[in-house]
Amino acid sequence: MEILTIETQPIDGQKPGTSGLRKKTRTFMAPHYLENFIQAIWDGIGGVAGKTLVLGGDGRYFSPQAAQVILRMAAASGAKRVIVGQGALLSTPAASNLIRTRKTDGGIILSASHNPGGIDEDFGVKFNTPNGGPAAEDVTGRIFAATKTITAYKIAEAQDADLSSLGEHAMGDMVVEVVDPVADYADLMEQLFDFDAIRGMIAGGFRICFDAMHAVTGPYAKEVLENRLGAKAGSVKNAIPKPDFGGGHPDPNPIWAKELMEIMHADDAPDFGAASDGDGDRNMIMGPGTYVSPSDSLAVLAANAHRAPAYANGLAGVARSMPTSRALDAVAEKKKLDCYETPTGWKFFGNLLDAGKITLCGEESAGTGSNHVREKDGLWAVLLWLNILASTGKGVVELLHDHWAEYGRNFYSRHDFEGIENDKADAMFDALTLKIEDIAGESFAGRKVIAADDFTYHDPVDGSVAEHQGIRIMFENGGRVVYRLSGTGTVGATLRVYLEDVSDAADAKDRDAQDALSDMIAAAHEIARIEHHTGRTEPDVRA
Ligand code: G6P
Ligand code: ZN
Known part of the structure; x- marks a missing residue:
């Protein structure tokens, strides 16, 4: 050669x-x-x-x-x-x-x-x-x-x-x-979860729809959900990986997983809906008529993971990326678990997992995972949900509502403004960085700012420092706005605005997130002067 x-x-x-x-x-x-x-x-x-x-x-x-x-x-x-x-x-x-x-x-x-x-x-x-x-x-x-x-x-x-x-x-x-590519992975899943219990639930009539979005999880989901767990043939949709993903965005969210959204909003919706992305590390979870936000999904999984064999002894600790909602923190507090806040990017969980400081972690960007591998894992999240549903006997919506009743609800949404010219995005962040220096005490949309910073992460394992990981503004009563520029785009800049507000009101389960977040949305625009810098008044994506 x-x-x-x-x-x-x-x-x-x-x-x-x-x-x-x-x-x-x-x-x-x-x-x-x-x-x-x-x-x-x-x-x-x-x-x-x-x-x-x-x-x-x-x-x-x-x-x-x-x-x-x-x-x-x-x-x-x-x-x-x-x-x-x-x-x-x-x-x-x-x-x-x-x-x-x-x-x-x-x-x-x-x-x-x-x-x-x-x-x-x-x-x-x-x-x-x-x-x-x-x-x-x-x-x-x-x-x-x-x-x-x-x-x-x-x-x-x-x-x-x-x-x-x-x-x-x-x-x-x-x-x-x-x-x-599938065998070893499927075997690992079988070790982590109670396949008998899930199989029993499915045999009892529990219906699943998994949308592989013409991407890589098709063969994995077919093997695990249909062959090993007995879901009926066709439960896995768009199961053959295609080089162009059938012309779509293989991104499991309410916008791009439209087919799944329609199926789950139909009168005869299955009991459980899920989708994964191009490379199989993201997940989207749905119950009949209901989309579970990734931040809520992470919190529900952390609260119930002990119901699956792999996590029966409890969790060493948990972690979330900084922009992810603090629904996870509420679970950690009640269960007395250490809860770490890392910058966006799965790589930041690696040291915490390797050092045994955490067992479970996740991000608002539809990634959830555990110490079983060192990547987020779409099908794993689906199986943990199924294991929890099988062991509690509850449906997705019931489990979610019970969770909010116990821990309160963190309303959450991410607004993306895509394809912004880089210099305009930079100018906005420069102005914002200056503005937050003395913003504490001011009010926007009737809500008072109590603190603001440019997030710096100090890795507790190797002492490394990651600076400029997003600007956060904290408001009275649990409101929060975070601004970041995406690090995964290929054209121009994508501004991500992460919005969160907390409620433990009894009617929390019935409120629409965008509506409940209207104060934070107004404050976010006013503080960063998004229209002034970018000309945009509305986001391209509300996730
Ligand atoms: C990828 C990474 C995640 C990250 C997400 C969004 O999926 O693996 O860790 O949260 O992209 O990143 P971005 O920089 O675009 O907000
Ligand atoms: Zn991915």
């Missing part, structure tokens, strides 16, 4: 964001773009000679070609073995699981998560470390530094590896091991 050394030059903008490097697919397809970044990963982690890696992704457009390039580059740099999901498919949580159980040196996930796929849409590359989690800031920092000094990359002259057939194939001295 001949190894070629190809001269190249640094390419601007290869800085990993909230979750790996995400760009337009055509950008990744441009000469040297992917190769430069992969070489920078190898350099950033001290080379891959003698190492074993995992490789797979959500199957989006360009994944098969990218997988072959990565295999040739791994072979050229002396990797010992690459474990690849058949067809280059692996959901993000399944990849995390394989990285851990096979005791590898890490892995590469090809995905842009919930962003659309296709030649004119998005692609992404993410490196996960041997703990199975997304690389922490020091590692991504070294990778980024390597992209800025690169002069050449190595790639082997080899035929494509056959990724369609299971088993070991040789690429020079390197072994390409093609594995069933």
Whole structure:
């Protein structure tokens, strides 16, 4: 096998964001773009000679070609073995699981998560470390530094590896091991949850609808929900992964999971509805006629996790990202659990999970997970819900309402303003940063500000510090507004405004969240002068 050394030059903008490097697919397809970044990963982690890696992704457009390039580059740099999901498919949580159980040196996930796929849409590359989690800031920092000094990359002259057939194939001295992407993951789920109880509930007539959104969870959900748990054939919809996700956004929220919303709002709605995203790490949970917000879902799961075998001994602690609602904190307080507040990005949970400080964690962006892997996990969240429903005998809506009655309700919504010009977004944040210095004591929309800051995270495990993680404004009586710029977009800036207000009033369960948040929405616009800076009066998305 001949190894070629190809001269190249640094390419601007290869800085990993909230979750790996995400760009337009055509950008990744441009000469040297992917190769430069992969070489920078190898350099950033001290080379891959003698190492074993995992490789797979959500199957989006360009994944098969990218997988072959990565295999040739791994072979050229002396990797010992690459474990690849058949067809280059692996959901993000399944990849995390394989990285851990096979005791590898890490892995590469090809995905842009919930962003659309296709030649004119998005692609992404993410490196996960041997703990199975997304690389922490020091590692991504070294990778980024390597992209800025690169002069050449190595790639082997080899035929494509056959990724369609299971088993070991040789690429020079390197072994390409093609594995069933689903089996190990499904086995893990069976260890964590009471499958007998869930099977019994389903056999008793409990109906499920899971929308895989033409993305990677289709085969996983079919195996687990239909084959192993007995849900009737067709319970899993849009189950075949497509390179363009059927032309949709594989993002499980009320806007993009429209089909599921319609099914769950129909007169004959199933008892339980759920969806997952492109790479299988996000989740959306519904009961008949009711959408469960991710922040509420996290709180309900934390309050009831002990009903599943894996968590029967209780939780070591819990964590949420800073913009996620504080519904979780109410549970932690009552159950006397430590509750950590991290910046947005799953990677920030890694140290807490590794150190055993937390068992369960989640984010407002539809991610929930536990110490079983080091990624958020869509199907896991679905199964934990099902386990809890089977063990309590309650329906989704009843469980949610009982939760609010016990812990109070945190009304919550996120308003996104997309495609803002970067300089306008920066100007808004500069002004906001100045304004919050002496904002305490002022009132907006009739609500008094009691504190405000630019969130800094001090990692309690390794002492690392992450600054400028979002501006938070706290109001009297539990109101809160948080402003952040998204770190996952590929065009312009997306302003995220997170709105929260607390109520323990008896009628809390009947109120519409947007209506209950009207004070916070008005205050958020007034404080940041969103229209003045961006020209926008209404968000593009209300999540
Ligand atoms: C990805 C990350 C999450 C994050 C979400 C939103 O899904 O894995 O950790 O919460 O993106 O991030 P953003 O920077 O776009 O708000
Ligand atoms: Zn995802």
